[in-house]
Amino acid sequence: MTQGKMDFIDRDLQELKDEGLYKNIQTLEGAQGAWVQIKGEKVLNFCSNNYLGFAADPRIKEAAKKAIDKYGVGPGAVRTIAGTMTIHKELERELAEFKGVEATLVLQSGFSANLAAIPALADKGDTIISDELNHASIIDGSRLSRAAKKVYPHNDMDGLEKVLKETPEGKKLIICDGVFSMDGDIAPLPEIVELAEKYGAMTYVDDAHGEGVVGRAGRGIVDHFNLHGRVDVEVGTFSKALGVMGGVIAGSKNLIEYLIQKARPFTFSSALTVPDTAATLEAVRILSESGELVEKLWENARYFQKGIKEIGLNTGLTETPITPVMIGEAHQAADFSRRLLEEKIFAQAIGFPLVARGKARIRVMISATHSKDDLDFALEKFKKIGKELNLV
């Protein structure tokens, strides 16, 4: 009997299961928040990127509803034909003000912002110089560009300079995440910018986990390092701290004009929906008025990280509210995560290949929505399970 032409699917799925890489997806039975419901149980949510609680903020929900009444739900077209509405322009203008750039361009997601910007900026004969831990959407955007790709060791500035020296003619584009999502560490952007200036390279930072988190009232990594005007391209997402969905590219007027003409996800995929656009606009307005929630987020992060260290566990390299609780082997981290869920804490175990072997961890995503009681509850459980598993 001949093999079925789709047999590879079963084979590959089995292989993922054998390697422990098969994704089992949890379903939330309600809104995002400090606590969420899974399989009928309320569990403390340590898995979401909803840093500021904006995903279900009443002001933001109201803004989305109002915009639906005025504009409907769908954009009806791509931005370049009939999909650009007043509300998109308002968001682009207010985001530019918030971030202190000349202009911004709104896209459907952070992923699509990278697919839009990278291939527009680098082509055959050019070189993309990329941190080894960059996000998948940067890797995919780089592939689409057909530029040569060189990778430097994570946050290693000697490594970056070495690559820059060896890079031949053609445009050079240095790309890095602003905040790295697995360790919560921050790219050394001032050094990267200096090297870029020395070697005539463009700089491109994807600040998905930095927006709404670092910088004054969450203005992002460029603001955090006070590098305004010295980073060529800033990419962001609306799906993390801003609590919604969508992506943005920020930079000079010229850059944005160029991307409007060139970027394929802008031209060939419909505009961001009305409720997403309105909700993001409201989130930006809230942050423009007050950094209170961002401060609460950092207060929570410091409190929890201190508590974890007092238990005798460690939080790795983090400099942000992303809190890796280092465990060691992948199977131990998986056991830890399973025990946490039994104790009503929803926190993800992360192991190889997302992080190096032996560096498996529980990744705790702290939010401004967590109360001190929530964090104390969690610390108690981390201590209890840490003892059970002989980790402390």
Ligand SMILES: *Cc1c(COP(=O)(O)O)cnc(C)c1O
């Ligand atoms: C999450 C993330 C993205 C994807 O953003 P979406 O808006 O969810 O598509 C892109 N880049 C980085 C660095 C991210 O962390």
